[in-house]
Amino acid sequence: METAGRDERDDRDPRLETIASLGESAVLARVLPRLVSGDAALLGPGDDAAVLAAADGRYVVTTDLMVHGPDFRLAWSSPHDLGWKAAATNLTDVAAMGARPTALVVAIAAPPSTPVVVLEGIADGLRDGLERLAPGAGVVGGDLSASTVLTIAVTAFGDLEGRAPVLRSGARPGDTVAHAGDRGLAARGLRLLFDRATDASGEPDPVAAAHVRAEHPIEVAAQLAPAPPVAAGVAAALAGATAMLDVSDGLARDALRIAQASGVAIDFVGASLGGDPRLALAGAEDHGLLAAFPPGVALPEPFTVVGRVVAGEPAVLLDGVDVAAIGWDPYAGWDGRAG
Amino acid sequence: METAGRDERDDRDPRLETIASLGESAVLARVLPRLVSGDAALLGPGDDAAVLAAADGRYVVTTDLMVHGPDFRLAWSSPHDLGWKAAATNLTDVAAMGARPTALVVAIAAPPSTPVVVLEGIADGLRDGLERLAPGAGVVGGDLSASTVLTIAVTAFGDLEGRAPVLRSGARPGDTVAHAGDRGLAARGLRLLFDRATDASGEPDPVAAAHVRAEHPIEVAAQLAPAPPVAAGVAAALAGATAMLDVSDGLARDALRIAQASGVAIDFVGASLGGDPRLALAGAEDHGLLAAFPPGVALPEPFTVVGRVVAGEPAVLLDGVDVAAIGWDPYAGWDGRAG
Known part of the structure; x- marks a missing residue:
């Protein structure tokens, strides 16, 4: 007063x-x-x-x-x-x-x-x-x-409810590699925002962002307010997952972390990754879960098979070929500024 | 390369x-x-x-x-x-x-x-x-x-090693109020820095700060790298402390928090607070521990008696007089800019 x-x-x-x-x-x-x-x-x-x-x-x-x-x-x-x-x-x-x-x-x-x-x-x-x-x-x-x-x-x-933690280091050759969550959707949302919601000087523009979000609600929400499959973490542990991590830097970079921690290679099946394997492997910030499961395990929802663990030097493969040798760098990340 | x-x-x-x-x-x-x-x-x-x-x-x-x-x-x-x-x-x-x-x-x-x-x-x-x-x-x-x-x-x-947590809300009339740690030392360090380690425009000056620290190592260290009596927290709990908190905003402001949470008044004994009770009550950032103990309890080191809990509306008293009525505001804080 x-x-x-x-x-x-x-x-x-x-x-x-x-x-x-x-x-x-x-x-x-x-x-x-x-x-x-x-x-x-x-x-x-x-x-x-x-x-x-x-x-x-x-x-x-x-x-x-x-x-x-x-x-x-x-x-x-x-x-x-x-x-x-x-x-x-x-x-x-x-x-x-x-x-x-x-x-x-x-x-x-x-x-x-x-x-x-x-x-x-x-x-x-x-x-x-x-x-x-x-x-x-x-x-x-x-x-x-x-x-x-x-x-x-x-x-x-x-x-942990009495369970052992699922580390990055437990993947074994022969394991099934499975993923739960979006693949590349958050990166597509970020590219839309950088391409269409910045002003002439490159600064973020709120009015344009609202328009982009109205036109592409799923992609933009995946970037700005993601809904990762959190409950799938416990389900994976209960199903016997041997290794798991949060995919924050893209499937390729995070798979390499499991490969290095476990001393194995991860071989992705291109056909399992959707129409744009490059985007799926390199797109960051989806916050899905990447896990290895013993062969033959019934995968919990919403995990789907995306590859398998193979013996060899730590590396990430796509249909058997080291991704470092396929002409683009999936470890470099994929955002709105780099096509 | x-x-x-x-x-x-x-x-x-x-x-x-x-x-x-x-x-x-x-x-x-x-x-x-x-x-x-x-x-x-x-x-x-x-x-x-x-x-x-x-x-x-x-x-x-x-x-x-x-x-x-x-x-x-x-x-x-x-x-x-x-x-x-x-x-x-x-x-x-x-x-x-x-x-x-x-x-x-x-x-x-x-x-x-x-x-x-x-x-x-x-x-x-x-x-x-x-x-x-x-x-x-x-x-x-x-x-x-x-x-x-x-x-x-x-x-x-x-x-907590099986003990109940010591909350702010457990102080009872008749309890002894005790404190462990510095009282006003960190505030004196901050005043020295503001008074003597800023340049003409009031910006912090590293060379002057080094000189002040060399001349007043205890006060300046109390502000920049305090060594609060962390182990005294467990000792207080073992001794039966009824209420306790970290003194980050000054003895008066933090005592008021115990008073409000416990529905009591805290009466400080001026003679127990050193030569400058105002500084002791208002100086912030000492990170000592203020606690109430049942009467007669042997206080663990380095706690010393600074007052007692009395019945009444939540308030902080100094030798029986509400500190809000003694002509200066101990709740306002005491730093280098306000004498």
């Missing part, structure tokens, strides 16, 4: 409230009720730390930072997209161990001028992403800091 | 190597060997996620972001300081629950032009801070991203 000049204007339109005008405590009071702590939280936000259940005496931990500019652009992604994607990418890393995701902690650094509705949108995206991809999981803690660059740091936790 | 021009120069002087010139994989190969995974790591870095032991079926989790500018300045802090402080502040939050710190995950966002020696220094500071403050704890995972602003996100884990 005493600072009526500034606060009254803010009161008239909540969209104008910023972190600076509202203050950290009031911001948290607006944001935290949008989140749930989830089933594993023995103690949620509000003390110096949270306490989580680990029924089998172990827990899975992974962490990841998303930074405005290199990792996302507010001209393309809505705040809801950011929260959703931050949840999805971390949940997939937990799933890739064969674990069930249980909880996240989320630390956000943002300019003081950031509208509070942006933080509310991020919280809503986190909540909705968790609800869709890992029901029962929640956000148990967080931190809000000031920075000139919007930055979202997520640490995710998972429960 | 083929890009001799740039790489040869880098090869001559490792101090010139940057994240961009070396590449993420090579940077991680340089940084990771400087860290240990610690006793709780069942699976350390290298897969999609780590796996940690939780012997009693629960684990404590806290997360915190440090951002260049608001939280630290490279003109004042060495990379080693940054790693040390990132460890120390998170370890204290774990300790404040009465838990033994077991591990950290660390996500760093840095400009591609950042010298690799900066990341090596941060890693060394993390390792040394853990070794000194929480022997047996280690770094089990991380992430390296690009940003225009150096940002360090740490998530820390702890083991």
Whole structure:
């Protein structure tokens, strides 16, 4: 009341409230009720730390930072997209161990001028992403800091439920190689955005992005708010997967990681990869799961066979030919800027 | 060899190597060997996620972001300081629950032009801070991203070893209020830096900072590389502490948090707070532990009595008088810019 000049204007339109005008405590009071702590939280936000259940005496931990500019652009992604994607990418890393995701902690650094509705949108995206991809999981803690660059740091936790973790190093010659999730769709979405949602100087353009998203909702959503097959991680572990990882850098580069960790070669069947094997192998950020299974195992949904593990020096093959020798570099990545 | 021009120069002087010139994989190969995974790591870095032991079926989790500018300045802090402080502040939050710190995950966002020696220094500071403050704890995972602003996100884990967590809400009238750690020392260090290690335009000056640190090593180290009494957290829990928290915002502000959570008042004894009670109550970032103990309990080292819990509306008192009524605002904080 005493600072009526500034606060009254803010009161008239909540969209104008910023972190600076509202203050950290009031911001948290607006944001935290949008989140749930989830089933594993023995103690949620509000003390110096949270306490989580680990029924089998172990827990899975992974962490990841998303930074405005290199990792996302507010001209393309809505705040809801950011929260959703931050949840999805971390949940997939937990799933890739064969674990069930249980909880996240989320630390956000943002300019003081950031509208509070942006933080509310991020919280809503986190909540909705968790609800869709890992029901029962929640956000148990967080931190809000000031920075000139919007930055979202997520640490995710998972429960192995008594199982051994599925590592990258267990693939054996003869195993079936299977994949769950999109192949190249997120890269197609990113190319659409770079080609058609930037202005003359190459800067992201929000109006053009909205048009591209309306015309190509599936491709653009795969890039900005992916829905990876998180539940397939536990299903793969139960089916006996010998190796597994999250495909964040493209099928070829991530398959090479399994090959190197396991001391084997991975031979993809081109016909299993769709009409554009190059895109399928090199497109990044789909966050599917790539796994090896003992031969003859009935694959859990939605895994499909894409190749097999063969003996030999660590390498990635396409129909028996080393991909490094087929005239294009699948390890170089495939994004909107490189055809 | 083929890009001799740039790489040869880098090869001559490792101090010139940057994240961009070396590449993420090579940077991680340089940084990771400087860290240990610690006793709780069942699976350390290298897969999609780590796996940690939780012997009693629960684990404590806290997360915190440090951002260049608001939280630290490279003109004042060495990379080693940054790693040390990132460890120390998170370890204290774990300790404040009465838990033994077991591990950290660390996500760093840095400009591609950042010298690799900066990341090596941060890693060394993390390792040394853990070794000194929480022997047996280690770094089990991380992430390296690009940003225009150096940002360090740490998530820390702890083991309650079968005990109940010590919350903020358990203080009862009649309890002894005790504190372990520095009181106002970090704020004095920050004031020295603001007063004597900034240039004419107010920007941090590294040469002046080195001089100030040489003249006032204790105060400046308390600000830049604090050594909070982490082990005292478990000791307090074992002694029956009824409430506890990490004092990051000053004794008065943090005591008010216990008062509000517990529905009591905290009455500090001025004579117990040293020669400058105002500084002791308002100085931030000491990261000591403030706890309530049942009356008559033998306090574990290095806790000392600073007051008692009294019945009444949530408030902080100094010798029986509400601090809000003594002519200065201990909740406003005390830093180098406000005397």
